[in-house]
Amino acid sequence: MLIVTTDTIAGHNIQEVKGIVTASVVQSRNIGKDILSGLKSVIGGELKxxxxxxxxxxxxxKERMVKQAEESGANAIVGLRFELSAGQGTSELIGYGTAVIID
Known part of the structure; x- marks a missing residue:
């Protein structure tokens, strides 16, 4: 499955639009990791x-979006976007794009 952030794919024509595909993951954060990350943020560096x-x-x-696209008969996803939001003790990542058939 070809996945791109652009609305077109160089060298290919979009033959049919199958529709939007979306997926999300909500994960809870670990309080122990939060404490260590808080300390790390004081001294700087990546929160691995x-x-x-x-x-x-x-x-x-992406796996969930590909499954949706395949179920609709698509062979590519264009316009992939991610959005991230964080709440108290959780983070949610949402992905969306358009499932298409390309030549």
Whole structure:
């Protein structure tokens, strides 16, 4: 499955639009990791635990979107976008795009 953030795919024509595909993942944050991350934010540097959690969320969202697109008969997703929101003790990653058939 070809997935792009652009609305078109160079070298391909969109033959049919199958519709929007969406997926989301809500993960709870670990209070122990929050405390350590809070300390890390004082001295600076990457919060690796959160980076790993975000990467895992992106993988899961893309897998779910691909499944939806395949079920509709699509062979590509265009216009992929992600949105992230954080609440008390949770984070939610939402992905959306348009399932299409390309030549």
């Amino acid at each position: 635990n959160y980076t790993e959690m975000l990467e895992e969320s992106k993988r899961m969202v």
